[in-house]
Structures are given as C-alpha cells and as structure tokens.
Amino acid sequence: MPLTAPSDQPMPPEAPRVVPAATIVIFRRSAEAALPELLMVQRSREMRFAGGAAVFPGGRVDPADRELARKIAPEEPEEMTAARIAGIRETLEETGLMIATRRPVSAPEAAAARHMLLETGALAAVLDRFGWELAPQALTLFAHWCPLWDNAFDTRFFVTDLGTGAVDVAVD
Template sequence: MTLYAPSNDPMPADGPKVVPAATLVIFRNAADGGPPELLMVQRAREMRFAGGAAVFPGGRVDPADRELAAALLPSEPIELASARIAAIRETLEETGLMVATHRPVSAEEAAQGRLLLLERGTLAPVLEHFGWDLAPERLVLYAHWCPPWDKGFDTRFFVTDLGTGAVDVTVDATENTRLFWTSAAQALDMTARGEIAVIFPTRRNLERLARFASHADALVDIRRHPVERIHPRIETIEGEEWLMIPDGHGYPVRGQLKAAADRG
C-alpha cells in the first residue's frame, strides 16, 4: 500500500476502506496574553471512537456535506471541500459555535442555528434560514491523518482563528460531556497528570501546536510543511513496538510505545 498520497486525492481503490472525517483546531487569544487557547471537547465514554478522550471538534463527512461543498466550492477537490463543510457543521453541532461566516454570528443566533441543525440534520437549510454566507477559506488545512486499516477515519485537520475569542459555547451533552479552552501546553500537562486522556493523533498535534505562539505561527509552519497523508505505523525499536509517524511533517515527537498509545 502506498504510504503517501496527495492530500486532496481519494484513497487508492485497493487500499483500506476508510471513513472521511474532519477536525477543526480553533484558536483564540488568551486573556492574559499567554499562548493561544484551543477549544477541546471531551467525548462521552460510551462513544465507539475515542470514548472519554479530549479531542478537537469534528466528525465524519456526511453525504449532505459533499452536496453543499460541490455547490459552494466547485473549483476545489471535493474531498477537501466537503471536509471544510463537515468541520463547520460539526463545530456548530458539538459546541454551539458558528465559524467561518462573512458576518459575525451572535451567541443567540448560533444557539438557534444549532437547534435547527439538530432538527434538520444538514447545514444547508440552516445557512438559508439565517442568511449566513460561509467563508470556508478561513479554515486552513493543517494536517491529514489516515490510519492504514479498514474503517479508520481519514481525517483532515483545519485551523481557524477567533481573535479575541469573545464567544459562548455549550456542550451538546450527547456525544460530548465537557467543553474547555486550553493552550496546547496546558492540555499536555493535563494529560501527564491524568486529568484528561488523548488519543495518539491528538497528542502528536498538541505537541506540534504547543510550538506556536500565535495562529500566524501555525500558518507559517503549514507553509513549511505541505500537507500529505500521515499513516501511523508500527515500528520495532530496540525490541519494543512503537506507534510512529514518518518524519518531515512538522511534528516534534514522532511516536510512543504502542502499549501506551491510545489509537481511538
């Protein structure tokens, strides 16, 4: 199986049958002037994927996301365009935060939009009802992870910036149990103390995000490391199995012992 494939191309037909998904890393300025804060959600323990873990908002790409993406972003590869739409939709559904619109959306309006989204199940009627005009280009592709096994999540990671971060968010209380803002370094400290659990891709991305003093720093790093699919794999190092990612993608830590790695 090919280990690297252009990020906007579908998986090879003879490769694993994976599930398209999207994740959004949302930056906001810290009130104390410290490192930027990121929005994370803690998943309900009964969830099949990453149950109980702290993750970034996101989820699988639905057929309706592809339809909306084809209409709004006809010149962009459909896999990338539909992932952008899914990231926006999942963020509204999971957190009550509406991102990537040309005009600001108030907390009250976003709450109403979330209710309509939960009722209708798709984003298009919500956009039409409220007259929201999306600016999906505000979601910048940051990374692309795909485990090389069937039913793995072929996930595109995006970053976006809220600036001052004067927003209201509310947990959806179904898939997730908690929302919190934290810097990447603080999230890693919380993980080390056992206060939260994170899966392998989240840990690697937190380590990379902890290097950035701002959203602008993240964009510079993205330009240095063109996005390609990252396929975690098992390597034997000094007689022990490690879960590793290839070098060259901008990650300061490439892996950890397989026995200690939660793959989700």
C-alpha cells in the same frame, strides 16, 4: 501502486476503505495571557470510539457535506471542501460555535442554528434560514492523518483563529 493520495483527493480504489473525517483546532488569543486558548470537548463515555477522550470538535464527512461542497465551491477539490464543511457542521453541532462564515454570527443566532441543526441534521438548511455564506477557505489545513487499515478515519485537521474576545460555547 501508491496507497496514499494528496490531501485534497480521496484514497485510490485499491487502498484500504477509510472513513473521511475532519477535525477543527480552534484557538483564540486571550487579552490577558500570551498563550493561545484551545477549544476541546470531552466525548461521552458511552461512545464506542474514544469514549471519554478530550478531543477537538469534528467528525465524519456526510454525503450532505459533499453535496454542499459541490454547490458552494464547484471549482475546488470536493474532498477538501467537504472535509472543511464537515468540520464546520460538527463544530456547530458539538459546541454551538459557528465558524468560517463571511459575516459575524451572534451568540443567539448560533444557538438557534445549533438547535435547528440538531433537529434537522442539515447544515444547508441552516445556512439558508440564517442567510449565512460559508468561507471554508478560512480553515487552514494543518495535518492529514490516515491509518492504512479498513474503516480507519481519514482525518484532515484544520486550524482556525477566533482572534480575541468572548465566544459563547455550549456543549452537551
């Protein structure tokens, strides 16, 4: 029996118990430099897991991410869509940057949305309040890492290109 699963599926029941998660590699092309610029954040030194590390935005997939995935993309594999939604939510929470929406989001809107998300913890409520529609397919699967031991993070890595231009980011 295999201990792995395709990237769009959950781990099989006989595999180690893992924690689904998502990470977003965000880059933009600078108008002045030929090389892309990557967005990373530094985790709080007090955090139990990887305290003080420089990381890409991301985190665990919450039950609300799965619920939203079933609502907005019922025909897509839930595991993959929920991971994308978790990455979108965590990026807004950690950086104040709203990605993968069908229309552009202004910096003031993103700041207000981040504030609301931090207060309520509910991305669906933020989407409703601002009239945003997610475009989870805008995030391209880049890698899938899953150590095969209990409580490991089963992480899907996605990439998104912000293009060029100024982006307001606010980190804690």
